[in-house]
Structures are given as structure tokens and as C-alpha cells.
Amino acid sequence: MLYYSVYFPVAEIIAAMGVGLLVWYGAKGVINAGETGITIGVLTAFIMYIQMFFRPIRMIADRYNTLQMGIVSSSRIINLLDSEDHVVHNGHHKADSVKGQVVFEKVWFAYNDNEYVLKDINLSIKPGETVALVGATGAGKSSVINLLNRFYEINRGSIKVDDVDIQQFDIGSLRKNIGVVFQDVFLFSDSIRGNVTLGNPDVTDAMILKAADLVGARKFIERLPGGLDYKVMERGLTLSVGQRQLLSFIRAMVYDPHILVLDEATSSVDHDTEVMIQMAIEK
Numbered sequence: 001m002l003y004y005s006v007y008f009p010v011a012e013i014i015a016a017m018g019v020g021l022l023v024w025y026g027a028k029g030v031i032n033a034g035e036t037g038i039t040i041g042v043l044t045a046f047i048m049y050i051q052m053f054f055r056p057i058r059m060i061a062d063r064y065n066t067l068q069m070g071i072v073s074s075s076r077i078i079n080l081l082d083s084e085d086h087v088v089h090n091g092h093h094k095a096d097s098v099k100g101q102v103v104f105e106k107v108w109f110a111y112n113d114n115e116y117v118l119k120d121i122n123l124s125i126k127p128g129e130t131v132a133l134v135g136a137t138g139a140g141k142s143s144v145i146n147l148l149n150r151f152y153e154i155n156r157g158s159i160k161v162d163d164v165d166i167q168q169f170d171i172g173s174l175r176k177n178i179g180v181v182f183q184d185v186f187l188f189s190d191s192i193r194g195n196v197t198l199g200n201p202d203v204t205d206a207m208i209l210k211a212a213d214l215v216g217a218r219k220f221i222e223r224l225p226g227g228l229d230y231k232v233m234e235r236g237l238t239l240s241v242g243q244r245q246l247l248s249f250i251r252a253m254v255y256d257p258h259i260l261v262l263d264e265a266t267s268s269v270d271h272d273t274e275v276m277i278q279m280a281i282e283k
């Protein structure tokens with residue numbers, strides 16, 4: 001950006017000075033046309049030549065700017081690719097469908113060294129049981145979800161699903177069994193379909209619509225121009241917060257997961273929709 005903001009004005013000034021000098025010098029020549037043989041036509045031609053000469057130089061400045069933007073973007077991408085995964089993938093246990101028992105045993109967890117967010121947490125949830133975690137803002141509710149999905153590694157204790165430590169699970173298999181509706185929904189700039197399937201070709205339109213029916217989102221999808229093909233903007237800017245939550249619900253429900261985790265999932269949908277979602281979950 002610095003180079004651009006220096007280079008571009010400098011190139012402009014030199015170009016302007018070039019034309020200025022030419023006019024000044026050339027005009028003298030035209031006035032004394034008898035001796036020099038310079039006519040107005042020649043002068044005009046030269047002014048045009050000099051502008052033609054500077055055009056590619058301006059273009060270089062422009063290209064340089066584009067190149068800079070490319071370099072910045074690619075360095076971000078490379079940083080992301082190079083970032084180390086803080087979860088070690090060494091588990092091999094695969095389960096097509098877990099029963100849904102979840103046990104937290106003496107779990108300690110800190111995002112940063114020794115600033116414990118969760119201290120000695122014990123939880124025992126039986127298959128089919130519904131448990132609600134209630135707590136103040138920042139108490140660590142969302143963190144529990146992050147741990148269950150193994151987005152972070154716990155410091156002490158153990159977390160078991162169906163009596164298998166989640167560290168022994170194949171991470172893909174573990175996450176497939178857990179449907180999560182996050183507190184802040186992430187949507188990609190893609191179609192509604194793409195945002196629900198997340199690229200999984202096994203998820204058919206019929207499955208999406210069935211899940212949409214369950215949570216009462218079918219009407220809203222059908223009202224969108226293009227239905228399932230409706231282009232969602234980056235981060236779902238063109239949808240309301242409640243609509244984003246509904247999409248996230250559909251995303252979780254298409255897989256019919258045996259462990260369903262909702263993080264304030266209905267905080268932004270209206271009462272009727274919330275009742276509908278509750279019924280869907282019961283089913």
C-alpha cells in the first residue's frame with residue numbers, strides 16, 4: 001500500500017510534468033516556426049505520444065496494486081494452512097451410530113495456561129436423556145460443547161461417549177455422531193443446499209426438505225427466490241438471525257444425530273417456531 005501510494009502519485013506527477021515541459025518547449029518552437037519548422041500539428045502529435053508513453057506506466061502501478069492484494073491474501077491462506085492442529089488425531093474407534101451416552105469425569109480445561117474455564121466438571125447423560133446447562137455468561141457452557149466435539153483438548157479428566165474415551169474415537173466419526181447448533185451460526189457464501197450439506201453428496205434434497213419440515217423452516221426456504229438454490233451471502237448477511245438458526249438446525253437434523261447439542265439455539269426464533277423445533281426434537 002505504501003509503495004502504491006508513493007509510486008502512483010510520482011508517476012502521475014512525472015507524466016504531468018512531461019506534458020507541461022513539452023507544451024512549454026514546443027510552444028516556443030511553434031512561435032518561431034519559421035526557424036524550427038515545428039507546427040501545431042507536430043506539437044499535438046507529441047502531446048499524444050507522451051500520453052501514450054505514460055499509459056503503460058500507470059498500468060504497472062495498477063497491476064502492482066492487484067499483485068499486492070494477492071500477496072496479502074495468499075499469505076493469510078498460507079498462515080492458515082501452516083497453523084498447527086492442537087488436537088492430535090490418533091484415535092481409530094469408529095461408530096456408525098452411537099447410543100448417545102455422554103460422561104464427563106473430573107474434566108479440567110483452560111484455553112490459556114492455568115486460567116481454568118472448567119474445573120472438575122462431572123456429567124453423566126444417559127441415552128435419550130435431555131440435559132440443560134444453565135449458567136451465567138462466560139461460565140463455560142459453550143466450552144463444554146467445544147470439548148465434546150474435541151475442538152480443544154482437555155487438560156485433565158476424561159470425556160466418554162458410549163463408554164469410549166473421545167480421544168480413542170476417529171475424530172470424523174465422533175463429530176458425525178454429534179449434531180450441533182452453535183450459538184453463532186456460520187454460513188458460507190453458497191446456496192442454501194450447499195450450506196446444509198456442506199459438500200456431502202449423500203445428503204439429498206429430499207432429506208433437506210424433510211429436516212426443514214421438522215423444524216418448520218420449509219415455508220421460509222420456499223419463499224426465498226430459487227428455494228434451495230438461493231445464494232446465501234458471506235456469513236448469511238441477507239438472512240435474519242432466526243433464519244440463520246433455522247438453517248443451522250436443518251444442518252444438524254439432516255444427519256439425524258443421536259447426540260444433539262443446542263447452544264442457545266432458539267434465542268432468535270419466534271415463539272411458534274420454537275415450539276415447532278421443540279416438537280421436532282422430541283420426535
Ligand SMILES: Nc1ncnc2c1ncn2[C@@H]1O[C@H](COP(=O)(O)OP(=O)(O)OP(=O)(O)O)[C@@H](O)[C@H]1O
Nearest residue numbers: 111112117135136137138139140141142143144183
Ligand atoms: N477461544 C477462546 N480462547 C480463550 N478464552 C476463551 C475462548 N472461548 C471462550 N473463552 C473464555 O472461556 C470462558 C467461557 O466461555 P464460554 O463461551 O464457554 O461461555 P458461555 O457459558 O457459553 O457464555 P455465554 O452464555 O455468553 O454463551 C469465558 O470466560 C471466555 O472468556
Ligand SMILES: [Mg+2]
Nearest residue numbers: 141142183263
Ligand atoms: Mg455460549
